[in-house]
Amino acid sequence: MDxxxxxxxxxxxxxxxxxxxxxxxPLTLGLSFIIAIMETxxxxxxxxxxxxxxxxxxxxxxxxxxIGLATGxxxxxEFGTNWANYxxxxxxxxxxxxxxxxxxxxxxxxxxxxxxxxxxxxVSKKMHLVSTWLVAVGSNLSALWILIANGWMQSPIGMKFNxxxxxxxxxxxxxxxxxxxxVSKFLHTISSxxxxxxxxxxxxxxxxxxxxxxxxxxxxxIIVAASFGLLASxxxxxxxxxxxxxxxxxxxxKLAAMEGLYDGEKRAGIIAIGQLNPDKKxxxxxxxxxxxxxxxxxxxxxxxxRQIDAFVPGIxxxxxxxxxxxxxxxxxxxxxxxxxxxxxxxxxxAKKVNNQELADASLVTFREHEKYFGYGYLKRPEQIxxxxxxxxxxxxxxxxxxxxxxxxxxxxxxxxxxxKIEGKTLVLRAALFTIPLGYLAQECGWxxxxxxxxxxxxxxxxxxxxxxxxxxxxxxxxxxxxxxxVFTALxxxxxxxxxxxxxxxxxxx
Numbered sequence: 388m389d390x391x392x393x394x395x396x397x398x399x400x401x402x403x404x405x406x407x408x409x410x411x412x413p414l415t416l417g418l419s420f421i422i423a424i425m426e427t428x429x430x431x432x433x434x435x436x437x438x439x440x441x442x443x444x445x446x447x448x449x450x451x452x453x454i455g456l457a458t459g460x461x462x463x464x465e466f467g468t469n470w471a472n473y474x475x476x477x478x479x480x481x482x483x484x485x486x487x488x489x490x491x492x493x494x495x496x497x498x499x500x501x502x503x504x505x506x507x508x509x510v511s512k513k514m515h516l517v518s519t520w521l522v523a524v525g526s527n528l529s530a531l532w533i534l535i536a537n538g539w540m541q542s543p544i545g546m547k548f549n550x551x552x553x554x555x556x557x558x559x560x561x562x563x564x565x566x567x568x569x570v571s572k573f574l575h576t577i578s579s580x581x582x583x584x585x586x587x588x589x590x591x592x593x594x595x596x597x598x599x600x601x602x603x604x605x606x607x608x609i610i611v612a613a614s615f616g617l618l619a620s621x622x623x624x625x626x627x628x629x630x631x632x633x634x635x636x637x638x639x640x641k642l643a644a645m646e647g648l649y650d651g652e653k654r655a656g657i658i659a660i661g662q663l664n665p666d667k668k669x670x671x672x673x674x675x676x677x678x679x680x681x682x683x684x685x686x687x688x689x690x691x692x693r694q695i696d697a698f699v700p701g702i703x704x705x706x707x708x709x710x711x712x713x714x715x716x717x718x719x720x721x722x723x724x725x726x727x728x729x730x731x732x733x734x735x736x737a738k739k740v741n742n743q744e745l746a747d748a749s750l751v752t753f754r755e756h757e758k759y760f761g762y763g764y765l766k767r768p769e770q771i772x773x774x775x776x777x778x779x780x781x782x783x784x785x786x787x788x789x790x791x792x793x794x795x796x797x798x799x800x801x802x803x804x805x806x807k808i809e810g811k812t813l814v815l816r817a818a819l820f821t822i823p824l825g826y827l828a829q830e831c832g833w834x835x836x837x838x839x840x841x842x843x844x845x846x847x848x849x850x851x852x853x854x855x856x857x858x859x860x861x862x863x864x865x866x867x868x869x870x871x872x873v874f875t876a877l878x879x880x881x882x883x884x885x886x887x888x889x890x891x892x893x894x895x896x
Contacts, residue, residue: 390852393863397469397855400867404462405837406830407874411455411881413829416530416577417584417619418448419523421612423516428611430516440604442507443893444588445519447885449504454881458874469863473844473854479556480546480563481536488532496525530580531573538569541836542637543845548757550734550750555848568633572836575626578619579832582792583825585616589799590822591889593815596808604893606808613800620793627789628690634839635691635699638846640771641839643702644778646687649676651701651709657686660783663776669702669769702775706768717768724763727756761848773841781831781838788828795821 422444429437463485466474474481502510502518510518539545545562546555557563589612595605635642642648647663648655650672661680668674688697700714708716730753737746753760765771799818802808808815840846844854 393860394852396863408458413580413583414451416580419526423520423523426519430512450884454877471856477555484532484536492525492528534573535569538566538572542568571629571633575630578623581619585612586825588612590819593818597815601892610803613796617796631690644773644775645782647779648701651704653698654685655687655699656682656684717771720759720762723756723759727760728763764850764853770842773839778839781834785828785831
């Protein structure tokens with residue numbers, strides 16, 4: 388069996404599932420709160436038009452919620468099918484947030500979803516409103532626990548390695564829950580979902596105005612969604628800044644790839660826009676890393692270290708070391724990791740033959756080099772750097788589009804407030820065609836987060852090559868092909884059903 392091929396196929400299958408799943412999640416996160424706000428206006432004013440508006444968007448929310456649920460369940464199963472070693476080694480920690488997500492958030496979300504969707508004439512207005520808000524809170528709590536698990540993968544804390552079971556075991560649950568990386572990731576992710584929900588509502592509403600249909604409904608929807616989206620965009624920028632800071636502290640290789648920074652420097656700038664030089668290689672000191680670029684001076688040092696003159700390590704510093712900054716070369720980390728791997732083997736062998744003296748000595752050696760244990764499974768120092776081009780371009784597309792979304796919400800809100808939004812055809816068309824750009828930004832964000840963590844399943848501790856199940860590559864190819872067909876069919880079905888509901892209009896849907 389070609390293990391490298393198996394690893395790449397398993398990664399590709401999980402990436403396929405995750406990217407499809409994330410087409411549905413952000414809209415669920417954002418639309419749920421927009422619906423809750425609209426229903427609150429209905430309950431406060433008693434205006435039945437707001438009830439109709441709420442029910443229209445609620446129908447689209449329900450379609451998206453159902454299909455997103457299906458893809459999410461499949462993704463969780465893949466931890467057991469394709470990533471059995473990962474599930475064994477870190478299941479004690481990683482499984483806890485997912486279990487809480489299912490027991491607390493998912494059941495709350497699902498229970499009150501039934502009341503929200505089917506209970507309009509069966510419960511009181513206030514009870515229905517409470518149910519709608521609880522669905523919104525539940526969907527965000529669901530994201531919380533999943534992102535706590537993901538944040539731990541990015542920055543593992545609160546655990547110890549059990550040499551007898553070869554598993555990471557939880558030591559402090561609250562360290563994991565309040566992991567700064569997890570907190571910043573959660574806040575940044577949900578705020579991006581709020582932006583996505585807002586883009587969807589203003590885009591669809593703009594289509595109605597372009598068609599001169601359901602004008603009052605569309606204008607009211609735009610005001611609510613643009614206001615919510617504007618606030619969410621401002622919050623998104625703030626949480627993005629904190630996320631970048633956490634990346635600089637915990638994942639410097641990801642930061643270097645995000646900015647295409649090969650050689651570290653003080654007062655490092657951020658690349659606003661640029662084109663990477665494909666001929667540039669790690670360790671090459673003669674080739675310029677960019678064909679062209681526009682740079683914001685000093686911004687990366689300020690963003691990553693909160694000091695304008697801070698030194699930001701580059702790719703070459705991280706791979707080959709920097710003695711002045713006490714950055715250990717990756718080669719040395721790999722050597723220490725191999726010592727740890729061998730010491731663990733010696734410990735287990737000694738325990739089998741009841742050689743306690745050798746077991747104790749091996750354990751001491753392992754603990755001395757435990758920090759670099761994961762590096763012992765890498766073959767080359769250059770492996771510690773994630774794919775640079777895809778990380779760099781995904782990051783800059785995400786940031787650029789996020790800036791555009793903020794500007795769009797400002798324009799829409801301004802023309803809505805002065806009563807001239809109907810005649811702004813160019814703005815309405817821009818809002819409509821920004822819907823797919825919102826999804827593009829969402830996917831780019833997750834590509835940065837997950838591709839930027841490579842080669843690690845658990846940052847600095849477990850390479851993806853050691854996390855896979857021992858499957859036949861043919862089985863992975865077959866299941867990936869089937870998932871591609873099923874997920875594509877689900878996506879097409881969602882789009883067709885959504886378009887049908889939209890074309891019916893808010894009164895007839």
